[in-house]
Amino acid sequence: MATKTVQFEIKRQANPDAPAVWERFELEWRPGMNVTTALMEIAANPVTADGRQTTPVTYESNCLEEVCGSCAMRINGKARMACSSLIDDLEQPIRLEPLSKFPLVRDLQVDRSVLFENLKAVKAWVPIDGTYDLGSGPRMLPQDQEESYPLSRCISCTCCMEVCPQFNEATGFVGAATIAQVKLFNNHPTGKVLKAERLQALSGDGGIQECGYAQNCVEACPKQLPLTNAISDVGRDVIVQKVRDLLRK
Ligand code: SF4
Numbered sequence: 610m611a612t613k614t615v616q617f618e619i620k621r622q623a624n625p626d627a628p629a630v631w632e633r634f635e636l637e638w639r640p641g642m643n644v645t646t647a648l649m650e651i652a653a654n655p656v657t658a659d660g661r662q663t664t665p666v667t668y669e670s671n672c673l674e675e676v677c678g679s680c681a682m683r684i685n686g687k688a689r690m691a692c693s694s695l696i697d698d699l700e701q702p703i704r705l706e707p708l709s710k711f712p713l714v715r716d717l718q719v720d721r722s723v724l725f726e727n728l729k730a731v732k733a734w735v736p737i738d739g740t741y742d743l744g745s746g747p748r749m750l751p752q753d754q755e756e757s758y759p760l761s762r763c764i765s766c767t768c769c770m771e772v773c774p775q776f777n778e779a780t781g782f783v784g785a786a787t788i789a790q791v792k793l794f795n796n797h798p799t800g801k802v803l804k805a806e807r808l809q810a811l812s813g814d815g816g817i818q819e820c821g822y823a824q825n826c827v828e829a830c831p832k833q834l835p836l837t838n839a840i841s842d843v844g845r846d847v848i849v850q851k852v853r854d855l856l857r858k
């Protein structure tokens with residue numbers, strides 16, 4: 610009986626200035642294979658489908674269970690997580706490309722640090738003094754917990770930014786993930802002490818007004834964050850904050 614195989618086409622680029630080339634790989638099919646396990650096999654034996662020795666494909670991964678957010682790439686043209694993309698669910702040849710909206714490092718690895726800079730800009734954290742034991746934190750009402758928990762599932766994968774028509778150099782838009790984290794930390798009983806600063810950070814160029822509400826983000830999010838709801842809620846809060854700031858002048 611002929612061995613069942615899996616075909617891949619992978620976009621290779623040795624560095625940001627090198628020309629991009631496509632390489633074909635063929636692996637033996639195994640039950641439960643996903644894109645990351647296939648990339649691991651290619652790294653262990655980097656030989657193309659036509660028998661040519663090549664370099665191991667560079668890609669990022671860590672948790673292998675859709676928690677760390679590092680393995681986002683374009684799989685058959687769609688931004689998604691390699692570790693949770695089962696081979697049996699994908700049309701072949703499976704085409705792997707790096708995310709297109711972020712600076713390329715090599716092959717399938719990109720530099721997603723813009724998201725972390727955006728999160729810093731909006732102070733996406735709960736400010737606490739960690740030098741002494743603060744005891745247990747303030748209690749949250751169950752309904753507030755229910756609203757916050759889905760937002761806390763963000764894995765910083767940047768899929769929502771990759772698919773957003775407004776996330777580009779011209780707008781400098783922060784993207785849906787950052788806005789969702791503003792809502793999460795503004796809802797937090799201790800985090801809300803920085804609420805005004807977070808909303809002010811979203812009110813200028815590249816802020817929330819850049820969103821065209823195309824809703825691509827919510828469809829692409831692997832963790833099903835309620836992104837468009839968060840954008841609506843934070844948009845309203847940004848307007849209220851602007852009015853408050855105007856009245857204070
Ligand atoms: S709603 Fe559209 S424009 Fe706004 S963040 Fe999502 S994809 Fe981007």
Ligand code: SF4
Pocket residue numbers: 762763764765766767768769770785786789829830831832833834836
């Ligand atoms: S909001 Fe969703 S798509 Fe965007 S970074 Fe977080 S987990 Fe990824």
Ligand code: FES
Pocket residue numbers: 669670671672673674675676677678679680681690691692693
């Ligand atoms: S390896 Fe962590 S999300 Fe895929």
